[in-house]
Amino acid sequence: MDSNTYDDDGYEPYIPLAQRKEARLKKLATWGANAEKQRLIQRQKEREEQEDEEREEQRRKDKARKERTLLLEAQEVHSKRAQEEAGKTADQKAQEADEEILAAIASRRKLASDMELAKGITYTEALTTSWRPPHYIRNRSEQEHAGIREKFHILVDGDDIPPPIEQFADMKIPKPLLEDLKSKRIFSPTPIQIQGIPAAFAGRDLIGIAFTGSGKTLAFCLPLLMTALEEEKKLPFMRGEGPVGVILCPSRELATQTYENVQQWCNALAKDGNYPQLNSLLCIGGISMKEQGHILNQGLHIVVATPGRLIDMLSNKRFTFNNCKYLCMDEADRMIDLGFEDDVRNIMSFFTRQRQTLLFSATMPRKIQDFAQQSLIKPVLVNVGRAGAANLDVLQVVEYVKQEAKMVYLLECLQKTAPPVIVFSENKNEVDDIQEYLLLKGIEAVAIHGSKSQEERQYAIKSFKSGAKDVMVASGVASKGLDFNDIQHVIIFSMPKEIEDYVHQIGRTGRSGKTGIATTFVNMNTPDQTLLDLKYLLMEASQKVPPFLASVEDPRIAQGGALKGCPVCGGLGHGISNCPKLEDAQRRQMASHRGNDTGGGGY
Template identity: 35%
Template sequence: MMNFSDLNIENKLKRSIELAEFKTPTPIQSQSIPISLEGKDVLGTAQTGTGKTLAFTIPMLNKLLKDKQAMALIICPTRELATQVMETVLKLNIREIGIGNALLIGGESMQKQLRQLKKRARIIVGTPGRINDHIERKSLNLSNVNYLVLDETDRMLDMGFTPQIEVILKFIPKDHQTLLFSATLPENILRISQKYLNNPERISVGSLSTPIEKIKQETFEITTDKKYHELINQLVERSGSILVFVKTKHGADKIVKRLKYDGHKADAIHGNLRQSKRDRVIRGFRNGNSRILIATDVAARGLDIPVIKHVINYDLPQVPEDYIHRIGRTGRAGKDGSALTFLTNSDRNMWRSIQKLIDPNFKTFQEIEKNRSKKNTKGKKSFNKKKSFRDKNKFFKKEDKKNSSFNKNKKFSKKDDSKRSDYKDKKKSFNKDHKRSKFKNKETTAGYTNNPKYFSKKQENPIENENFKEKSFKKRNKFKNRKRPKNFSFKKHKPK
């Protein structure tokens, strides 16, 4: 399909496509639209910004023009994406077609939505939560739906909408056409496609994990405390609209306050804003009222703003796949774009996961070094100290036998065995005599021991020896038997 005019569709729809100035189809559109017009189920995957919305909108309108009783339901993960899908529908659904529609999203007036549904809306675009609310209120009847679109399905599953989607599908007739579009194709998407799609045609355009080639990607290594100052430098250096992604809602509001204080026009968009406020922020950003938009991952997917020239990842995403969707907000519809990512020490593991997602063959410097060391050691035997020592001994023993120079006793040769034996005997006897002489002259003294056999023997104690007693107490014995007179008195000395 080279042109939309080549399609086998209703003339009214062809005129509306011309008025909307859609001329050349994108690869996903040229492959999926002819299959969808045949009534087959489609499992389509393509990068963000490749025109998936128009790929399911044209077959939907053609089917509703042919069957006046038919209904179409388009389920989107976020309010922003649902609003953008409805804008694309309204571009084609002009007065000549005039099919009733309703946008069912949270944050907007329930009464307004009820009025739209009462006007026999045949095109329903909404988020899972608000669609379920209307089903419970019995204000939404899905019994005539024969065209179902699940847009950004991987995002819906990540956000935990699986139970709500299953509830909605219970109210849709079994005989219907289903188109499932996604930017990535994880295992849970394949399980859902097997469960709810009937022999779908698989359409894949480009690499699912590689960003658009026209987006220039850069990284900037920095510490956390200097991130804001570098952000200011980047905002001054770059021209055009800039989308800055942060991790938290509080962080988005905080940065906006600081930027406004520093004289920059900035707004924030996150989940805590009312729908009217979110619409006003996006409208002001599109119109150029604010040059800088600080956003959480709620705006990472489906935000189609062609004026975005630069994307700055102030914080890394929580999921590696979200990096691709973030930078996909720039470089829309074949235009050039740039993406800058701030990297701190704490971001190393996540950044490694992102690089492996983009390039499965990516290897870090440490992994390359490990592989090199393995290659170098391959084929070499591991060094064993014991083994080498034994081998050494064997070597020297052999040498001893061969060469007499290694023999310690050079005086005797191998032939003179008798002399050697005499020498050994003399040496032994000399050593024995020497030991005996040592202990002969040595005086034995009493000491301490823990040998129990020692106490059983009667040891000679020099103190207990009788001779020793006689010698030591000889002087005392002199005065032992001396008798004193009973009456003893001193004589007074009289001077002459």
């Protein structure tokens, strides 16, 4: 039989019983081990699933607890806030809102050079000078100093304030300057000079606030003259050296007036023969600097400038601020507040050393004062009267005049006093219309506003000052700091929206202790808020308030609020939340941003 037949029939070889039992036991053992392993794996899996469920449950509980806690806290905070709000008066709510707005607009970089800001350079001590008060003044007690300040209504703030001095001679001013002042019938210092000049002589940074016509120009020019004189006598200035100090002004007219005063005092010193000639430079737009090339070719001591032209001269290296240590800003609130702040920072970047900084104005609201305090070094604040208050030597007359009757009534008002008279209007076209009307009526009148050429502006100022013209019709450009002799009457044809502008405009009369009249036209076109500011200003100055103005009600009184002045513009008839000056600044800022976004804003 063939062996393959067995394979085809499914034959299996014989295995002994003992071997079969042993193989079966091994197989059973393997199955048992696998089953145990599977049971362990299953048990571990179940345990992990249970732990995951427990963790998820705990997470859900924590989340629910947290949400419930936050909700309760929010409800408690809301309830507490509601209780606090309910307990607050309308005045407190308004005050908090004002503080929030003030804090928002106060977050500005301090005035310092780019180098100082970048390197974190800070100065902690004021500049030292060689000037000292006479020993008999130094020996006075602090009570005696306080008595003098109280006598002249001088308010001061700051550390280690230099003493007030009541006589120019005691300030150690050179005799030629004393004689020049006497020739102008200036025999004793005004209150701002009594405290301001000694503080500036001592090298202190200064914030000077005093009403219009109070002698602020002399208060900041004299210290610069003395500083320049001392530097020149130590070592004469050569070509390309200087200046020692710079005076910044917001308008060309004010810069020209200040320059003429400085030049006159410099000439008075040199004329004596015992003092060197100090060179001063007028740096404003609209004039050719070539005409003053001979000054630039000598040592330069004093620069009087407007910001734009000064930046141009510094950028072109016509002179440098390497030795400059005196910076004064006249009408400083305008310089810092309305569009000039970036220019001032730019000018600061050209300084390479610490300088003495002085800020002067008739209107210096709290916002600007706070900002200045941060930017100056141990400053002395000298305040004669409330910042933004009207000159008490000006009689303020407010008339209700319909718009169509203004021109005719203007002629009547011009009969009140002898010329010269200034007429102010906020609108450039109206300025031209008023001048044309007066000329047609046979009145010698000139006009000045920002759209006039520099030659036209200079002619208007010169002819009016000389008496060749009886009336000057002007926009706000002539209201800031300009000094005209013997102005008895100012007529405000259109009431400015900002009360600060009104204070500056009426301040063109009643200067240097003289009295004057300011007649203001108002009507239905004048905003109630402006009328309210005007009403409180008249009340503060003990002036007559006409019935139509007295009837203007203050909404803050109806709401139980306090009558606090606006910290932005100093107006007494409104708060910061509805300040026209702040609104105007915000409009300009938005317009500037739109111009930048659309590629506008040409030079």
